[in-house]
Amino acid sequence: MCVEIPLLHRYFLRLSYNGTDYSGWQFQRNSITIQQIINEKMSLLLREHIEVTGCGRTDAGVHASKFYAHFMSLKDDLDTDAKVLFRLNKILPYAIAIQKITKVPEKAHARFHAYSRTYEYHICRVKDPFGPYLHWELTDLLTIDLMNEGAKILLGYDDFIAFSKTSDVKTTICKLTQAEWKIKIGEEGTAQEGKEIGYVFTITSNRFLRNMVRAIVGTLVDVGREKISLADVHRIIQSKERSQAGTSVPAQGLFLKEILYPKEFNL
Structure with a gap:
C-alpha cells in the first residue's frame, strides 16, 4: 500500500521587528523570542505546524528593519492571498510586522543563501524620549574622522575572532565590504532639526560572528574618544583575543538593515 506524501511549498517571509522586549x-x-512568536501565530492561523528558519540570530534587544525567514506549508497560495498577510499581522504583537510572503525555490534557505548582510549602529548624544530603546545614549563628543580611519583598517582584514563572543564556529573569516561612520542629523519637525545629534555606523559583510558588530563599535568608540590609537586597532585584530578589543556596546542601538539573496528568489 502506497502512502501519499503531501506536497510542501516553500516561502520566504520579509519582516521587521523591535527587539526590545524579546530575548x-x-x-x-523559558524565554520569549521572535521566532517562537511567529511559529505560534502562523501555526494558529494556517492550522498546520509551522517552523520558520531565520536569516540570522539577533541577540536580545537587537532590532531588524529587514529580516527574512523561510518556512514550509501545505498551502500553495500564501503568496497571493492578501488576507493571509493581513490576518497574520493582526494576531502578531505590535513589535513584529510581516511585509511580504514570497514563494521561493524548494531548496532556498534564508540563512545559507544570504550573501550580504548590513547592520547599523545608532548613537545619540541628546536625550530622546521617543527612542531610548532604539539607540545608545552617549553624550561624549567623538572624533568621527579617527573612527572612520579605524573603520578602514577593518577592511584590510578577514579574521575577526578578536571581536567574537565565542570561537565555537567553523570559521572566523568574514568578508567586509563596508565599514563607515556618519554624523546623525536631527529629523525635520523635531526640536533637534538640522543639528548634529549623534553617529551612525554602517557595516556590511557576507557574514558576522556572534557579538561582532557591538564589539567593533565599542572598539571604534574608544578610538573616537582617543583612548586607543589606530595602531592599537591593528594590534587588537592581530592579537585574536577578545579581551584586547573594546567593550560590547548596548544592544538597543543595533539594527539589521539589509539582506541580499540571489535574483532568482525574486524577493
Whole structure:
C-alpha cells in the first residue's frame, strides 16, 4: 500500500521587528523570542505546524528593519492571498510586522543563501524620549574622522575572532565590504532639526560572528574618544583575543538593515 506524501511549498517571509522586549530571534526555553512568536501565530492561523528558519540570530534587544525567514506549508497560495498577510499581522504583537510572503525555490534557505548582510549602529548624544530603546545614549563628543580611519583598517582584514563572543564556529573569516561612520542629523519637525545629534555606523559583510558588530563599535568608540590609537586597532585584530578589543556596546542601538539573496528568489 502506497502512502501519499503531501506536497510542501516553500516561502520566504520579509519582516521587521523591535527587539526590545524579546530575548533575540532564536527559540530559547523559558524565554520569549521572535521566532517562537511567529511559529505560534502562523501555526494558529494556517492550522498546520509551522517552523520558520531565520536569516540570522539577533541577540536580545537587537532590532531588524529587514529580516527574512523561510518556512514550509501545505498551502500553495500564501503568496497571493492578501488576507493571509493581513490576518497574520493582526494576531502578531505590535513589535513584529510581516511585509511580504514570497514563494521561493524548494531548496532556498534564508540563512545559507544570504550573501550580504548590513547592520547599523545608532548613537545619540541628546536625550530622546521617543527612542531610548532604539539607540545608545552617549553624550561624549567623538572624533568621527579617527573612527572612520579605524573603520578602514577593518577592511584590510578577514579574521575577526578578536571581536567574537565565542570561537565555537567553523570559521572566523568574514568578508567586509563596508565599514563607515556618519554624523546623525536631527529629523525635520523635531526640536533637534538640522543639528548634529549623534553617529551612525554602517557595516556590511557576507557574514558576522556572534557579538561582532557591538564589539567593533565599542572598539571604534574608544578610538573616537582617543583612548586607543589606530595602531592599537591593528594590534587588537592581530592579537585574536577578545579581551584586547573594546567593550560590547548596548544592544538597543543595533539594527539589521539589509539582506541580499540571489535574483532568482525574486524577493
